[in-house]
Structures are given as C-alpha cells and as structure tokens.
Amino acid sequence: MTQLPNSTDRKMGLVIDLDTCVGCHACVISCKGWNTENYGAPLSDQNPYGGDPSGTFLNRVHSYEVQPEQGHAQLIHFPKSCLHCEDAPCVTVCPTGASYKRVEDGIVLVNEDHCIGCGLCAWSCPYGARELDLAEGVMKKCTLCVDRIYNENLPEVDRIPSCVRTCPAGARHFGDLGDPDSDVSKLVAERGGMDLMPEMGTKPVNKYLPPRPKDTIEEEIDILAPLLAPVAEEPQGFMGWLDKALDKLPGGAN
Amino acid sequence: MHPAPSVIIFTTLSGLGFGLLFFLGLGQPAVTGTVAFVFYVIAFGLACGGLLASTFHLGHPERAWRAFTQWKTSWLSREGVCAVGALIVMGLYAIGAMFLDSQWTLLGWIGAALSLATVFTTSMIYTQLKTIPRWNMELTPAVFLSFSLAGGALLAGAEAVAPWLLAIAGAVQLAYWAKGDKALEASGTNLGTATGLGDRGAVRAFEPPHTGSNYLLREFVHVVGRKHAQKLRMIAFVLGFALPLLLILTPVQGVVIKHLFAALAVISHLAGVATSRWLFFAQAEHVVGLYYGKR
Numbered sequence: 038m039t040q041l042p043n044s045t046d047r048k049m050g051l052v053i054d055l056d057t058c059v060g061c062h063a064c065v066i067s068c069k070g071w072n073t074e075n076y077g078a079p080l081s082d083q084n085p086y087g088g089d090p091s092g093t094f095l096n097r098v099h100s101y102e103v104q105p106e107q108g109h110a111q112l113i114h115f116p117k118s119c120l121h122c123e124d125a126p127c128v129t130v131c132p133t134g135a136s137y138k139r140v141e142d143g144i145v146l147v148n149e150d151h152c153i154g155c156g157l158c159a160w161s162c163p164y165g166a167r168e169l170d171l172a173e174g175v176m177k178k179c180t181l182c183v184d185r186i187y188n189e190n191l192p193e194v195d196r197i198p199s200c201v202r203t204c205p206a207g208a209r210h211f212g213d214l215g216d217p218d219s220d221v222s223k224l225v226a227e228r229g230g231m232d233l234m235p236e237m238g239t240k241p242v243n244k245y246l247p248p249r250p251k252d253t254i255e256e257e258i259d260i261l262a263p264l265l266a267p268v269a270e271e272p273q274g275f276m277g278w279l280d281k282a283l284d285k286l287p288g289g290a291n
Numbered sequence: 292m293h294p295a296p297s298v299i300i301f302t303t304l305s306g307l308g309f310g311l312l313f314f315l316g317l318g319q320p321a322v323t324g325t326v327a328f329v330f331y332v333i334a335f336g337l338a339c340g341g342l343l344a345s346t347f348h349l350g351h352p353e354r355a356w357r358a359f360t361q362w363k364t365s366w367l368s369r370e371g372v373c374a375v376g377a378l379i380v381m382g383l384y385a386i387g388a389m390f391l392d393s394q395w396t397l398l399g400w401i402g403a404a405l406s407l408a409t410v411f412t413t414s415m416i417y418t419q420l421k422t423i424p425r426w427n428m429e430l431t432p433a434v435f436l437s438f439s440l441a442g443g444a445l446l447a448g449a450e451a452v453a454p455w456l457l458a459i460a461g462a463v464q465l466a467y468w469a470k471g472d473k474a475l476e477a478s479g480t481n482l483g484t485a486t487g488l489g490d491r492g493a494v495r496a497f498e499p500p501h502t503g504s505n506y507l508l509r510e511f512v513h514v515v516g517r518k519h520a521q522k523l524r525m526i527a528f529v530l531g532f533a534l535p536l537l538l539i540l541t542p543v544q545g546v547v548i549k550h551l552f553a554a555l556a557v558i559s560h561l562a563g564v565a566t567s568r569w570l571f572f573a574q575a576e577h578v579v580g581l582y583y584g585k586r
Contacts, residue, residue, distance in 0.1 A: 039361045090503045097500035105492035132368035133357035154350015163422045165579035168506040174350025231487040
C-alpha cells in the first residue's frame with residue numbers, strides 16, 4: 038500500500054561523511070555489481086561500449102566546489118542515493134501500490150511485479166534517487182541491500198550494504214538512526230549531521246556529515262620560522278649590482 | 292522536464308474531451324439522436340484518445356489496471372478512477388440521448404461533475420510535486436480547469452459562456468507564466484540547500500558523476516527549445532485564446548460561415564493549448580537538475 042506507516046520500528050539508513058569521502062566511486066561500482074546480480078531486475082546499460090553510453094545506477098558520486106567568501110575553494114565529493122525518507126513522496130504518489138515503506142525497518146522498496154513504470158515516483162523525488170530501467174521498464178532504487186543485511190548465508194561482517202562494505206575510506210556508515218544510542222546516531226549528533234533539502238519536508242533518514250573546518254595557517258608556522266626568514270630584504274653585493282644593471286636596460290615590465 | 296509527446300497529447304485532448312462532456316452532461320447543447328451521436332463521438336474520441344496516449348509512456352502498460360487501487364493517496368490513481376467513472380456515467384447518459392431520445396438530468400450532472408473532477412485530478416498530479424516549483428502552485432489546477440472549460444464551451448457551441456471562459460483561461464495563462472517564472476527562486480531550493488553546503492560558501496557543480504547522460508538528465512533536465520519560450524508563449528496565447536475569441540465574436544451572416552468560424556476557433560484553440568502544454572513541460576525545472584549544475 039502506498040500509505041506511509043505512521044512510524045517504523047527502526048529507521049535503518051546511511052550516514053555519509055563528506056569530510057572523509059575521497060571520491061573514488063568504489064561504492065558506485067560495488068552497488069551496481071551487487072544489485073545487478075541479486076535483488077530484482079538487473080541494472081541495465083544502454084550502449085555501454087558505444088559513443089553514448091548510459092545506464093541505471095542506484096548510487097552516484099558528484100563533486101562540488103565550495104568557495105567561501107574568504108580563503109581557498111574546497112572540493113567536496115558527494116555520494117548520493119536514496120535517503121529512505123520518513124515522509125517519502127515517492128511512496129504516496131505511486132498509483133499501483135508498488136512503492137512502499139517497510140514498517141519494520143523503514144526501508145523504501147519497489148515491488149517490481151506491480152510497477153507500471155509511469156515514472157511519477159522519480160518525478161516526486163527531489164534527490165534523483167530513482168531511475169527507470171530502460172531494459173525492464175520498472176523503477177529501480179536503493180534497497181539498502183535488503184538482501185544482504187538480513188542474509189544469514191553471508192558472514193556477519195558482510196551483512197551491511199555493499200557500498201558501506203566497499204568504501205575504502207570509511208566514509209559510509211550503516212545503522213539504526215531511530216535509536217539515539219546507536220553508533221550512527223551518536224556520529225550524527227557529534228558531527229552535526231544534516232538533511233538534504235530540508236525545505237522539501239521529506240524528512241530523510243540518511244544523514245550527511247559536513248566537512249570539518251580546514252586548519253588555518255597562522256602567520257608564524259613554528260618557532261624556527263624567524264630563523265629561516267630571508268636575511269636581507271634588499272639584494273647586496275653582486276646580486277645588488279645585477280639588479281640595478283638589469284633595471285637600467287630598456288624593455289622591462291615596469 | 293522532458294516534454295513527452297504522449298503526455299502533451301493526453302492532457303491536451305482529454306482536457307478538451309472532458310470539457311465537452313461537462314457541457315453535454317449539463318444538457319448544453321441538449322442534443323438527441325444523430326446530432327447527439329456526432330457530439331459524443333467527438334467527446335469520447337478526445338477523452339479516450341488522450342487516455343490511450345497516456346499509456347504509451349508506461350514501462351508496463353499491461354499492468355495499468357493496478358493504477359486504480361491507490362486512490363487513497365495517489366492523484367494519478369484518483370485520476371484513473373474519475374476518468375473511468377466519468378466515461379461510464381456519460382456513456383449511459385449518451386445512450387439515453389442517442390437512442391432513447393431522453394435526457395437523464397441527474398445522471399448528466401453526475402457525469403459532468405466526474406468529467407470536471409477528472410481534469411482536476413489530472414492537474415493535481417502535477418500540482419502536488421514540490422520538486423517542480425513551477426507546477427507546485429494553485430494556478431496549475433486553474434490552468435487545467437479553465438482551459439478545459441473554455442475548450443469544452445467552444446466545442447459545445449455554448450455561445451453565451453464561451454467568450455467569457457476563453458477570456459478567463461487567457462488571463463489565467465498569463466498569470467501562470469508570470470508567477471511560474473519566479474517559482475524556482477521563491478521555493479528557496481538551490482544547490483546550497485541541495486548539498487547542505489550552502490552556508491559554507493558558493494557551491495558550484497565541479498564534476499558530474501559520469502561522463503554520459505542518464506535517465507535523470509533525460510527526464511528532468513530539458514533545456515532544448517527553452518530559448519524560443521517567449522515566441523512560443525506569444526503563439527500559444529494568440530492561437531489558444533485571442534484568435535478563437537475574435538473568431539466567435541465576429542458577427543457573420545449565414546450558418547455555414549458561422550460553423551466554419553467555430554471550427555477554425557476550435558482548431559486554433561487546440562493548437563494553442565498544445566503549444567502551451569509543451570511549454571508547461573519544457574519550461575518546468577525539476578530541482579534534481581541543481582545537483583548537476585543545471586535547471
């Protein structure tokens with residue numbers, strides 16, 4: 038049913054650390070790999086080796102430049118996938134009941150056997166988390182690796198989403214954001230985790246940890262700095278003569 | 292937004308068809324027999340043709356029946372229910388008018404209400420989307436309803452109200468464009484809120500996630516043709532409202548000329564509404580474009 042549950046027992050989701058992400062796209066590839074071989078229809082590619090390749094992905098990494106009013110610009114890598122919103126507009130717009138939010142863990146899923154591929158859920162998602170698979174004609178989205186996290190055939194260490202398991206930088210964290218004592222909730226509290234587009238009223242479960250402030254370089258780097266300063270402000274000796282001689286030649290920039 | 296021909300044809304034709312059914316349901320004109328047959332063929336042709344066109348963009352049209360189940364939350368589902376309801380009720384009313392020479396007034400009123408409800412629910416599919424500020428306005432249902440009523444009045448030959456409805460629809464159209472042009476900015480959503488990094492400085496999309504295109508860009512970021520938007524608005528306004536108004540208000544002698552002018556007014560209106568509907572999609576900015584540094 039496309040009515041959202043009033044509340045879910047748990048709020049499973051991801052915490053993505055924008056300070057740590059190095060933009061390697063490993064999460065993108067592992068997501069595509071796992072979700073092509075497992076749950077639901079495979080993530081197809083169109084014209085993958087041709088001139089205009091494209092395909093279905095459930096996770097994509099953008100890169101943004103942030104230029105503060107003062108100081109240097111900063112480059113921030115920005116992985117983006119379904120945020121498993123509490124007030125998920127993609128669920129309520131679905132005309133067939135194919136889109137639903139699970140009561141037990143809050144994961145937003147698509148029943149691919151009921152999806153008519155109208156695309157309205159993708160229209161209603163501000164984050165671009167849903168993509169219509171052109172080969173299958175059904176809507177694809179992040180399942181939070183629902184076929185891994187409860188899968189007792191996997192070693193316990195692997196019972197987390199593929200993107201989290203793969204991230205070499207430890208920038209992705211998985212857990213229950215509804216439990217204030219969980220590791221992810223503590224991380225969010227400690228680092229000031231934020232919502233994307235809060236004005237849309239979607240109440241995302243996934244949180245993003247903002248980049249930590251950059252170190253500021255003081256005028257004196259260390260105690261040796263004064264000793265390393267140039268001894269003479271004005272050139273003297275041979276260099277002084279050369280400087281003056283070159284100044285007298287025509288054609289200088291000044 | 293990508294202006295898919297299927298959706299433009301659907302909203303344009305079905306809007307006109309259900310507008311005509313609204314007037315027929317109210318007994319305007321109170322036709323029976325062969326004349327009724329012609330009117331209902333036109334009305335059902337437009338309404339059903341539009342609905343059929345709308346299924347062309349589905350990934351799995353064979354499962355479309357499932358779309359009637361979620362009327363509690365989904366405007367798309369509500370639209371399906373209203374459309375089928377309107378077609379059944381007006382179908383019964385049409386049988387009475389065509390073959391039994393009778394006007395079942397109450398049934399007609401119900402059919403008229405359902406026809407108008409269909410147009411309203413269609414408009415709400417677009418209006419509900421916060422992700423597209425240009426559609427997320429009260430003026431969007433006003434556009435769909437006023438266009439449908441004006442077109443329906445033109446087709447039904449409702450001479451008394453058609454000029455007024457055309458004038459109102461034209462005014463609504465102008466107001467929609469004026470307000471819509473400021474909608475994205477007024478929504479407060481920008482790359483800063485999209486990334487949550489806006490309070491640190493000016494955010495710029497530095498590198499997209501992939502070198503090629505994708506579903507999101509094809510579906511939501513349509514910029515081709517926007518450069519002609521002002522010209523197309525002029526064309527849409529003149530063909531959709533100004534010219535039909537002129538054609539039906541021009542005093543003419545003779546029934547043939549009068550009908551010819553009325554037919555021209557309908558064709559002109561249809562072309563204008565189709566142009567306006569193309570702009571409705573092509574000019575709509577989905578906020579997901581912000582993530583790609585586009586709009």
